[in-house]
Each structure stands twice: as structure tokens, then as C-alpha cells.
Amino acid sequence: MRTASLRVRVTLTAIAVLLVVLPVTGLVVKAVFDAQAERSLDSLLTGRAQLAQQLARQNVAPSNLVRRIDADGVRVTLILRSGQQLGAPPVDPGGTVRQVRATLQTGQRTRGATLLLSADTALLSDASARLRTVLLVSGAAAILITALALIIGMRFALAPLDAMTGLARSIVAGRRGERLQPERADTELGRTAAAFDEMLDALEGAEGSARRSEDRMREFVADAAHELRTPVAGLQTAAETLIQLGPEAPAERREELELLLVRESRRAGTLVADLLELSRIDAGLQLHLSQVDLRHLAEAQAARVRLVAPEMTVEVTGTATATGDPERLAQILASLLDNARQVGARSVRISVGPTGLLVEDDGPGVPVEVRERIFHRLVHGPQSKGAGLGLAIARGVARAHGGDLTVADRADGRRGAAFRLALPATT
Numbered sequence: 001m002r003t004a005s006l007r008v009r010v011t012l013t014a015i016a017v018l019l020v021v022l023p024v025t026g027l028v029v030k031a032v033f034d035a036q037a038e039r040s041l042d043s044l045l046t047g048r049a050q051l052a053q054q055l056a057r058q059n060v061a062p063s064n065l066v067r068r069i070d071a072d073g074v075r076v077t078l079i080l081r082s083g084q085q086l087g088a089p090p091v092d093p094g095g096t097v098r099q100v101r102a103t104l105q106t107g108q109r110t111r112g113a114t115l116l117l118s119a120d121t122a123l124l125s126d127a128s129a130r131l132r133t134v135l136l137v138s139g140a141a142a143i144l145i146t147a148l149a150l151i152i153g154m155r156f157a158l159a160p161l162d163a164m165t166g167l168a169r170s171i172v173a174g175r176r177g178e179r180l181q182p183e184r185a186d187t188e189l190g191r192t193a194a195a196f197d198e199m200l201d202a203l204e205g206a207e208g209s210a211r212r213s214e215d216r217m218r219e220f221v222a223d224a225a226h227e228l229r230t231p232v233a234g235l236q237t238a239a240e241t242l243i244q245l246g247p248e249a250p251a252e253r254r255e256e257l258e259l260l261l262v263r264e265s266r267r268a269g270t271l272v273a274d275l276l277e278l279s280r281i282d283a284g285l286q287l288h289l290s291q292v293d294l295r296h297l298a299e300a301q302a303a304r305v306r307l308v309a310p311e312m313t314v315e316v317t318g319t320a321t322a323t324g325d326p327e328r329l330a331q332i333l334a335s336l337l338d339n340a341r342q343v344g345a346r347s348v349r350i351s352v353g354p355t356g357l358l359v360e361d362d363g364p365g366v367p368v369e370v371r372e373r374i375f376h377r378l379v380h381g382p383q384s385k386g387a388g389l390g391l392a393i394a395r396g397v398a399r400a401h402g403g404d405l406t407v408a409d410r411a412d413g414r415r416g417a418a419f420r421l422a423l424p425a426t427t
Contacts, residue, residue: 007154014150018143026135033131037124045100045117048074052115056107062086065110073123077116080109088118096122163193231271234264274389278377281396287325294357295319297326298350301333305348309341318352322423328397329421332405333357335394336419345416356403356423362416371407398422 048069055065062078066087070076078086093099100117104110238260245253280286295316302314314337322329333350336359340348345361366374373379377392391405398405403423410418 007151007158010154011147011150015143015147018146022139022142026132026139029135030128030131034124034128037127041098041119041121041124044071044074045098045119048076048117049100049102049115052102053104053106056104056110056113059107060110062110062113069117073119075116075118075120077118078110079114079116081112090116091118093118096120096125231264231268235261235268238264271389274393277393278389278396281393281400285328285397285400287328287400289323289325292322292324292326292329293319294322294329294352297330298333298352298357301330301337302350304334305337305341312341312345313347315347315349316352317349320352320354322354322356324401324423328401332394332397332421333359335390336421339390339419340417354425357421359419359421360410360416362414365409365415365417366407374407375405 048071052065052069055068060068062080063086066076066078070087075091076087077090079090080086091097091099098119098121102115102117104113104115107113238257242249242254242257295318298316302316305312305314337348340359340361340363343361343363345363348359348361351358351360375391375395377389379388379392395405398421401423403421405419405421407417407419410416
């Protein structure tokens with residue numbers, strides 16, 4: 001789609017307006033002038049006739065009467081009752097001649113006399129023609145001057161748009177950080193320039209966020225590949241060893257290698273499942289919300305831990321309900337309990353409250369400087385035995401519920417960590 005520039009469009013629009021306004025204005029001015037000239041001429045003739053009546057009442061001599069009512073552009077003819085004509089010879093009305101006839105009513109010599117006042121309207125026609133010429137010439141000059149003034153003025157008026165164009169091209173060329181910074185933001189161009197600057201800030205911010213996200217993604221992929229390399233290498237080594245030993249290998253050795261295959265394949269499967277879980281969280285986790293009895297959920301996870309780790313004691317206190325996905329909340333609590341078991345905790349207390357769950361253990365605790373970092377992906381603690389995804393998944397699920405997962409020291413001052421799962425209050 002090809003469109004003219006803004007300067008051309010504004011100039012052509014202004015000229016088009018002038019081409020409409022000036023002829024209309026000229027026609028109005030000429031019509032007013034012609035009407036006013038006609039009225040002035042009629043008033044002149046009528047006034048001269050009235051003056052003649054007044055002079056006749058004063059018994060002014062006919063010759064003096066003709067001389068006194070004579071005026072520029074007026075032809076005076078006085079015909080007495082005797083037929084004597086004074087003044088200019090009479091002319092026939094019509095054509096370009098405007099005539100007023102009056103009969104004098106008084107005066108010794110002028111009673112009954114006929115007064116003819118004639119005016120040539122050709123002068124009015126000439127004046128009207130000159131006016132038309134002046135209007136045409138002045139209108140054409142006005143259009144030309146306006147066009148030139150618009151061409152020059154638009155350069156200054158649209159200078160901010162040229163600045164925007166130059167800035168946009170410089171950004172395309174790779175130069176960042178420049179801004180228009182308008183002096184006044186209360187004008188149309190000022191508001192446009194301010195909005196342009198805000199758009200650039202947003203775009204550069206989004207670009208920076210995208211780059212940081214891309215860097216984190218590259219780092220995450222590299223770490224995930226590194227984590228997968230270990231179980232895959234174990235699987236490859238065990239499989240190759242089994243093949244090399246052949247059917248004559250000792251049963252104990254074959255069993256050891258088969259157990260290694262199972263353990264490493266399970267480890268790889270767990271890591272892949274965790275990575276898929278993180279991808280679901282990033283894409284927007286689908287939750288099946290319902291009213292959850294947090295006490296019942298905590299008791300169920302405590303019973304599970306007692307089965308897999310009989311040496312570990314789990315205490316549950318308090319009761320409350322919350323709105324959430326019961327399976328996902330159980331996943332968070334299971335991750336916290338497994339984390340406590342992996343770091344060597346011997347006892348865990350789960351406190352249930354209206355704002356969520358508090359899981360306190362007697363493990364080594366979490367230093368202040370790494371309390372936020374342990375929730376990052378593929379981050380291992382000194383006592384961690386997993387892939388470093390459990391706490392990242394747990395926090396992601398908590399935030400998908402509109403809550404959060406944090407860690408702090410135990411409130412009673414004892415050794416250990418306190419993980420708080422905060423959930424939105426039930427309305």
C-alpha cells in the first residue's frame with residue numbers, strides 16, 4: 001500500500017480547504033459589495049430627489065435647484081411645465097441607466113415640474129469586475145503563499161517525527177539506549193514522543209528478560225544433560241559389562257550388574273519425570289481445586305515416611321482446611337519430608353494452620369546465604385542425594401496455588417530448618 005508522506009497530505013489538505021473556502025468567501029464578498037453598491041446608488045438618487053423637493057418648497061430658482069442637486073455620477077434633468085428643459089438632456093432608462101422620476105409639488109416656477117435623476121450603473125459593473133479580479137489574484141496568491149509556508153513550516157512542525165524516524169533507524173542498526181526525551185509531554189507530538197520512549201524501554205526490558213531467560217535455559221539444559229549423563233553412563237557401562245561377561249559370568253556379578261541397571265534406569269527416569277514436571281509448571285500447571293483437609297494430608301505423608309524410614313519420627317499438630325489440588329499439595333509435602341530424610345534429620349514436626357503448613361526438622365539447617373538458591377533448578381545442597389529439582393518443583397507448585405514456599409531457622413532456636421508452605425486464605 002503506497003501512501004503520500006504526512007507533509008504532502010497536510011499540505012494538500014490545507015490547499016484543498018483554501019480552494020473551497022476562498023471561492024466561497026470571494027463570492028460572498030462580491031455579492032455583499034454588489035448589493036451594497038446598488039443600495040448606495042438607490043439611496044443617492046432618492047436623497048437627491050428629496051433634496052429637490054425641499055429646495056422647491058424654498059422657492060429656489062430652477063437653475064439653482066439643478067446646480068445644487070447635481071452630484072458626481074448623477075445626471076439631472078428638470079422639465080418645467082412650460083416645456084423648458086434645464087440640466088442635462090434626458091436619457092431613456094434601461095440598460096446601464098438607473099433613473100428616478102419625481103414631480104415637484106411646490107415653488108412658484110417649479111410646481112408641477114418633472115425631475116429626472118439618472119445614474120450610469122456601468123461604473124458599478126466596472127467596480128464589481130475590478131473587485132472580482134482582485135479577489136482572484138489575491139486568492140491565488142494566498143494559496144501559493146500558504147503552500148510555501150506549509151512546506152517550510154511542516155519541516156519545523158514535524159521535526160519530532162523525523163527524530164523518531166532517525167531514532168528507530170539507529171535502534172535497527174544496533175544502537176541502544178537513545179531516547180527522544182521531549183521537553184513537553186502535554187502536546188500531541190510530546191505525548192507521542194513520550195509513548196515512543198516508553199515503548200523503547202519496554203522493548204529493551206523485554207529483550208533483556210528474553211536474553212536472561214535464554215541464558216538460564218541454556219544453563220538449565222546444560223545442567224540437565226550433565227545430570228542425565230551420569231545414569232546413562234552407568235547404564236551403558238553395566239550393559240556393556242554384561243555383554244562382555246556373557247552367560248558364563250558368576251551369578252553374583254550378573255545380579256550386581258542387573259541391580260545397577262535397574263538403579264540407574266530408575267534414576268534417569270526420575271530425572272526425566274522431574275524435568276517434565278518443571279516444563280508443565282513453566283507452561284502453566286493445571287490444578288484440580290477442592291477443599292483439602294491439611295491435617296489428613298499431613299497424616300498420610302507422615303505414615304508413608306514411617307514406612308520407608310522407620311528410624312525417623314514425624315509429628316503432626318493442628319488442623320485446617322485449604323483450597324487446592326490435594327495431589328499437588330501432597331507432592332510438596334512429600335518433597336519436603338524426603339528432603340529432610342536425605343539430609344539426615346531424625347525427627348520432623350508438621351504444624352498445620354489456617355495459612356498453610358510448617359515443616360520443621362532437626363537436620364543441619366540451611367545457611368542464610370543459600371536459602372533462596374536451594375529453590376533454583378539443579379542446585380545440590382551439601383547433603384543432597386537427588387538431582388536438585390525437588391525443591392524447585394515444590395516451590396513452582398506452591399506458587400501455582402497462589403502461595404509460596406520459603407525456608408528459615410526454626411522458631412524455637414534449635415538446630416534444623418523450617419520450611420513454610422503458605423497458601424491463600426480460604427474465603
